[in-house]
Amino acid sequence: MVNSNMLRSHDPNVINPYLKDASNLSGGYADEVVFPENEDDVIQILDEACRTRTPVTIAGNGTGLVGARIPLGGIILSTEKLGGLKEIHLSSTGHNYAVTGPAITHKELQKAVSLKGLLYPPDPTEQNAFIGASVATNASGARTFKYGSTRNWIRRLKVILSTGDILDLRRGEFVANKKGHIALKGSRNTFELNLPQYPIPEGKHSCGYYVTPGMSAIDLFIGSEGTLGVFTEIEVELIHKPEGYFSGIVFFGREEDAWRFADFIKNESLKNRTSNINDTIDACVIEYFDCNSLKLLSSINQQIPKNAMSAIFFEQEIHIKTKKKTTDKWFQICRKFDVLLNKSWFCESSNENTEFRTFRYAIPSLVNKTLRQYNQAKLGTDFTVPHEHFFDMLELYRSSLNNSGVKHCIFGHIADNHLHVNLIPQNDREAEKGWQIYKKLVKQVIGWGGTISAEHGIGKIRKEYLLDMIGKSGMQEMAIIKKHLDPCKILGRGNIIPEDYLNN
Numbered sequence: 078m079v080n081s082n083m084l085r086s087h088d089p090n091v092i093n094p095y096l097k098d099a100s101n102l103s104g105g106y107a108d109e110v111v112f113p114e115n116e117d118d119v120i121q122i123l124d125e126a127c128r129t130r131t132p133v134t135i136a137g138n139g140t141g142l143v144g145a146r147i148p149l150g151g152i153i154l155s156t157e158k159l160g161g162l163k164e165i166h167l168s169s170t171g172h173n174y175a176v177t178g179p180a181i182t183h184k185e186l187q188k189a190v191s192l193k194g195l196l197y198p199p200d201p202t203e204q205n206a207f208i209g210a211s212v213a214t215n216a217s218g219a220r221t222f223k224y225g226s227t228r229n230w231i232r233r234l235k236v237i238l239s240t241g242d243i244l245d246l247r248r249g250e251f252v253a254n255k256k257g258h259i260a261l262k263g264s265r266n267t268f269e270l271n272l273p274q275y276p277i278p279e280g281k282h283s284c285g286y287y288v289t290p291g292m293s294a295i296d297l298f299i300g301s302e303g304t305l306g307v308f309t310e311i312e313v314e315l316i317h318k319p320e321g322y323f324s325g326i327v328f329f330g331r332e333e334d335a336w337r338f339a340d341f342i343k344n345e346s347l348k349n350r351t352s353n354i355n356d357t358i359d360a361c362v363i364e365y366f367d368c369n370s371l372k373l374l375s376s377i378n379q380q381i382p383k384n385a386m387s388a389i390f391f392e393q394e395i396h397i398k399t400k401k402k403t404t405d406k407w408f409q410i411c412r413k414f415d416v417l418l419n420k421s422w423f424c425e426s427s428n429e430n431t432e433f434r435t436f437r438y439a440i441p442s443l444v445n446k447t448l449r450q451y452n453q454a455k456l457g458t459d460f461t462v463p464h465e466h467f468f469d470m471l472e473l474y475r476s477s478l479n480n481s482g483v484k485h486c487i488f489g490h491i492a493d494n495h496l497h498v499n500l501i502p503q504n505d506r507e508a509e510k511g512w513q514i515y516k517k518l519v520k521q522v523i524g525w526g527g528t529i530s531a532e533h534g535i536g537k538i539r540k541e542y543l544l545d546m547i548g549k550s551g552m553q554e555m556a557i558i559k560k561h562l563d564p565c566k567i568l569g570r571g572n573i574i575p576e577d578y579l580n581n
């Protein structure tokens with residue numbers, strides 16, 4: 078039924094906020110923004126847009142870093158009125174889960190489930206991201222080291238295609254056969270899909286359509302960056318909240334000491350994780366700050382030791398009975414790896430330490446703010462490499478950046494071999510130089526079998542590097558999937574797949 082009350086606006090003042098995201102990419106434009114309130118509204122918009130071949134860009138909360146929600150014409154479909162939390166299901170025996178609409182932020186979801194003693198493990202640094210969008214980008218976070226990315230925690234997804242079909246996708250249903258073929262049944266049509274053949278690197282990965290042998294169709298949609306359908310309902314798995322956390326921000330006099338510390342903690346944690354012994358080292362978070370990150374952070378935090386050249390933020394879940402033994406082990410390791418113990422910060426708490434998380438959040442925030450001041454777009458890497466190249470990666474970043482003449486810093490998810498090199502150009506000439514460095518790094522990372530986007534996605538700014546990774550044939554295979562599920566080719570134009578591949 079047509080909802081004449083649905084808010085729709087052609088007013089530039091209403092449209093303008095949707096022409097940007099945290100990438101600071103410019104050039105977005107659109108004729109209209111629409112605010113559907115339910116699935117019928119979404120179907121109405123998509124039916125209309127299909128008839129007129131009008132592009133539709135789905136918008137979450139605008140914290141994306143690759144310009145994926147920035148429209149290149151047509152309609153912006155804001156998801157913000159599509160609803161949030163519907164139900165939290167607590168079970169004494171089976172799985173705990175929550176059912177939600179797309180428009181709840183991570184912060185809100187975490188707060189709601191926490192009141193029931195539960196935890197949603199994925200924790201992207203940006204807690205204002207909508208859950209629907211974090212599924213669309215397969216977001217990860219600091220805790221991905223222990224719990225994996227968003228993909229691992231999505232049990233069911235309701236998707237509306239541009240054909241007006243509603244798909245209700247549960248993990249374990251619509252499974253690919255040995256030849257990579259999936260038959261998908263929608264509310265209007267059936268779709269016969271042949272999955273792409275390109276290999277997917279192990280570990281964190283948010284680089285185009287996901288494929289793996291025997292996968293469920295749900296996985297094709299997770300990470301599809303608004304190009305295949307609108308997610309209207311999501312069922313996420315939850316776990317019981319740990320009894321407490323021991324966390325720290327530890328400082329080092331040399332960058333290499335932090336590298337070795339992180340490598341040691343990571344290996345210990347992976348070894349101990351399966352042991353079921355409560356007092357062993359088992360970090361869920363290991364995050365890195367290089368010397369330049371600390372310099373930037375010093376502008377807002379005077380407590381950072383002057384002689385610190387690097388830092389690690391760690392977090393471990395602890396059990397009340399064994400916490401003393403666990404924390405003693407951490408201090409022993411800190412001494413062994415030359416942590417500046419007297420100047421480092423530690424905390425034991427029943428909650429994740431929000432102050433330390435705020436400190437971690439501040440670094441990408443400061444970088445993005447500085448880029449806005451210089452009117453420059455985000456120029457940050459999101460690469461991971463296989464573990465055997467961990468130290469090569471660190472040396473490569475250092476040698477490529479030192480003496481480059483472009484301001485930069487390196488921080489992030491060191492436990493997953495996933496550091497964000499953020500270049501901070503102050504003019505277009507420096508930006509040009511920065512992109513040259515970026516391209517050189519892409520080449521080496523792909524050569525090592527790594528991925529060019531571990532969590533932010535491809536969006537509008539990383540398509541040429543995805544092409545380097547999966548080649549023309551991989552891109553063509555993705556375009557075929559896209560054209561099957563979105564035959565009018567209206568959704569997420571400009572994201573992931575270059576136009577040429579859609580027009581052939």
Ligand SMILES: Cc1cc2nc3c(=O)[nH]c(=O)nc-3n(C[C@H](O)[C@H](O)[C@H](O)COP(=O)(O)OP(=O)(O)OC[C@H]3O[C@@H](n4cnc5c(N)ncnc54)[C@H](O)[C@@H]3O)c2cc1C
Binds near residue numbers: 217
């Ligand atoms: C300071 C900072 C730190 C960050 N840290 C992390 C981090 O640790 N890990 C990480 O993964 N990311 C991180 N990000 C990036 C960003 O938060 C994520 O990409 C997030 O998932 C985007 O959510 P959003 O609601 O802002 O989506 P938007 O930017 O609005 O949209 C992102 C994409 O999702 C699509 N989309 C949105 N809603 C739907 C829907 N309902 N159905 C289908 N498609 C949809 C859009 O079309 C677009 O392609 C960070 C960003 C900032 C600014």
